[in-house]
Amino acid sequence: MSLRKKSPPEDLSNLRHRSNNANVEVNAGQTDMVPLPPYPKKAVSSSLDSIRILPRAPGVSSSEGEEVELSLLSEEERASAGLDGDVQTHAYAARTTAMSSRDRKAMTLLIILYLIQGVPLGLALGSVPFILREHLSYSQLGVFALSNYPYSLKLLWSPIVDSTFLPSIGRRKSWIIPMQLVIGFLMLYIAANVERLMENPADNVNELTFVFTALVFFSATQDIAVDGWALTLLSQENLSYASTCQTIGLNTGFFASFTVFLALNSEAFAEKWGIPRLMLSTYLRFCSLLCFGVTLWLTFFEKEGKESLDGSEMTVTTVYKTIWNICKLRHVQALMIMHFFAKIGFQANEAVTSLKMIEKGLGREDLAIVVLIDFPFQILGGWLAAKWSSGDRPLRPWIWAFWPRLAFALLSTLIVYWFPKSPLSYGFFIYLVIHTVLQGLSSTIQFVGISAFHTRISDPLIGGTYMTLLNTFTNLGGTWPKYFVLKGVDFFSEAYCEVKDAKSDLLVKAAECVSERGKERCSDINGECITERDGYYYVSGICMTFGVLFLVLYIIPTARKLQALPVYKWRISPE
Structure with a gap:
């Protein structure tokens, strides 16, 4: 998401008010206008509630096109220029024009980029906690839940992403390309170590939290750049489709990593339908290959248009x-x-x-x-x-x-x-x-x-x-x-290990049976965990x-x- 972008005034009256100071010369049969400095565009904003991840509606950005310049004129100025119709008619006509092949290509690119971003989110916020629940206590799941934080804190570093780039590569591609490469390599690292990490996740919960926090962090950084690029990839009349692209791509990636993977990873589902069980390592390798393929395409076959940067845009400090x-x-x-x-x-x-x-x-x-x-x-x-x-x-x-x-x-x-x-x-x-x-x-x-x-x-x-x-x-x-909340469930829970003495009918209460280690000790002595109070x-x-x-x-x-x-x-x- 691009924080240096500012949205234009909200209503037409403000636009007309500003036009009074515009340098506009109207001649008979011809309108020569000195264009105003363009208003910065409004960024697409992100929210975790959509994953429920839901779309953010971008604001309407300024354009150097004739329709927007004419809308800056007051009613009197437009009348003197011999212009019929109103701004809403122009805007409606622009919206109803057929979508160009350039915009269709841009929408495809945005959907794919958002899809790549949704894959790690679906794993970190969806599938992995459900898989780990079989091995971790709620307190340990609370530690893993910290991996969600980077997506909520993008504001802290988004001005840096928006202002620092290599002109030879492109303002947005300077961040999207390295972020996707890092995401791909992180997925390969997790795939190569998933058996070790999942074999005894209670001992590896900190490492699991770290790698998935990093995965979400780099995905959030990629999201900042993609949101900013969406404002220039699409033409002015089709800019509203940016949120549509995000909805399709982000939710497709999220549900592929959560709903679809969770079903295909289930032993019961695989046995019922006679298909091989999809393992987490296999899914991560496939997603990393997808990530690398899109990055190569983006590097060599997709050009980024130059954005005009002037003094009117806000600096990082501002x-x-x-x-x-x-x-x-x-x-x-x-x-x-x-x-x-x-x-x-x-x-x-x-x-x-x-x-x-x-x-x-x-x-x-x-x-x-x-x-x-x-x-x-x-x-x-x-x-x-x-x-x-x-x-x-x-x-x-x-x-x-x-x-x-x-x-x-x-x-x-x-x-x-x-x-x-x-x-x-x-x-x-x-x-x-x-x-x-x-x-x-x-x-x-x-x-x-x-x-x-x-x-x-x-x-x-x-x-x-x-x-x-x-x-x-x-x-x-x-x-x-x-x-x-997850820590509190364990804190308020009371459970003990019940062991039946083989030499008598006595039942012996052993150590606590809330934590995973307590459950393992209970299992080692052939006991059964009995929950007296569920937190x-x-x-x-x-x-x-x-x-x-x-x-x-x-x-x-x-x-x-x-x-x-x-x-x-x-x-x-x-x-």
């Missing part, structure tokens, strides 16, 4: 100063506090419930099918929420969707508590699908609602920086509690209680106040 000035606004601070704690209420549900269901007997291939069915409904929910979020109260769906999300968190906890024994009936499986779909819809409504509010309040002169800052705190609100229910109760109280006492009154503020209150004075 971007960081801007971020600090935004953070000093009191209502921005209130919004950050709201984001930082808003997702705690359903964190136990999102971080632990699926793992608990697998622990209770839900097959990984069944979970993959549920997630796959849920995906199209998320897209539908996003479209409906976008219509609901329009108007003067974009936070309305975001606030209302808290209640069903908290209700589904409670219902999920009850499902785990009364989870039926295998084999699962078709009726229960259909109920689980419906529950997951409705829960996903409420999450999607919230994401679209808050994104609409962020788009509304972001200063158009520094749109990329503003949006990225707000999305950073949104992402962190769903990332930082995960570690403590999941305690953590889930704490999270939901906090979520309801924080929603009623802080989120609802604060959100209504912030929503009522005029837009100019969110602006900062340019330096």
